Amino acid sequence: MTDRERFFPATSMPDEDWWRMLWAEPQHVLKRLGLQKGMQAVDLCCGYGWFTLPMAQVLGAGRVTAIDIEPAMIAAAQKRLQALNAPAVNWITGCAQELDKALPPQSQDFVFIANTFHGVPEKEALTRVVHRVLKPRGLFVIVNWHAHPREQTCVLGRPRGPATELRMPPAAVCAIVEKAGFALQKQVELPPYHYGLVFSRQ
Numbered sequence: 001m002t003d004r005e006r007f008f009p010a011t012s013m014p015d016e017d018w019w020r021m022l023w024a025e026p027q028h029v030l031k032r033l034g035l036q037k038g039m040q041a042v043d044l045c046c047g048y049g050w051f052t053l054p055m056a057q058v059l060g061a062g063r064v065t066a067i068d069i070e071p072a073m074i075a076a077a078q079k080r081l082q083a084l085n086a087p088a089v090n091w092i093t094g095c096a097q098e099l100d101k102a103l104p105p106q107s108q109d110f111v112f113i114a115n116t117f118h119g120v121p122e123k124e125a126l127t128r129v130v131h132r133v134l135k136p137r138g139l140f141v142i143v144n145w146h147a148h149p150r151e152q153t154c155v156l157g158r159p160r161g162p163a164t165e166l167r168m169p170p171a172a173v174c175a176i177v178e179k180a181g182f183a184l185q186k187q188v189e190l191p192p193y194h195y196g197l198v199f200s201r202q
């Protein structure tokens, strides 16, 4: 299968002008979702590194792995972090479904996927891959758009985010992730349009 075929549908990276309107304080978001010093963490489908930067700033050099299938996204993320003298990150250009080939089993404390899970064709299979790389009690954190109609989620005067029919209510995510060996720890509201789910690996 080519990288084009592996690309999760409806998960292109948004432009930075409106992304920063939604995610003005990504470090605060990550901390609310359980990121803590001392952790080993993954930014799964990292885009241009909007969340990778604060993750590396909180955790320090060598503690963050960031993966994206688009070489241009990895290059943009590297450039962003270098410009700000961020701590070193382990960059992987590759498919999220193969995370368990890139990292040792039970090696991570925190796996974070933002704005992408809605488009993953095989969600339970991806969750099982995440399960393999997490330590027992490690956290799998999913940030999604709320299942509001797309025309109601406007930023800078235009409807944004995935098509209405792709959006998932939290209960639909829980049903998949819990089947793959996780327990929901908490749900966090991320206004105006997102929620975060924190799952603990059983």
Ligand SMILES: C[S@@+](CC[C@H](N)C(=O)[O-])C[C@H]1O[C@@H](n2cnc3c(N)ncnc32)[C@H](O)[C@@H]1O
Pocket: 006, 007, 008, 011, 012, 013, 014, 044, 045, 046, 047, 048, 049, 050, 051, 067, 068, 069, 070, 073, 094, 095, 096, 097, 113, 114, 115, 116
């Ligand atoms: C909507 S963006 C979100 C980026 C980042 N998580 C954020 O919230 O700022 C989704 C990202 O997933 C990446 N992606 C799509 N399919 C992928 C796959 N199979 N494996 C890894 N990354 C993928 C895209 O290249 C894109 O950068």
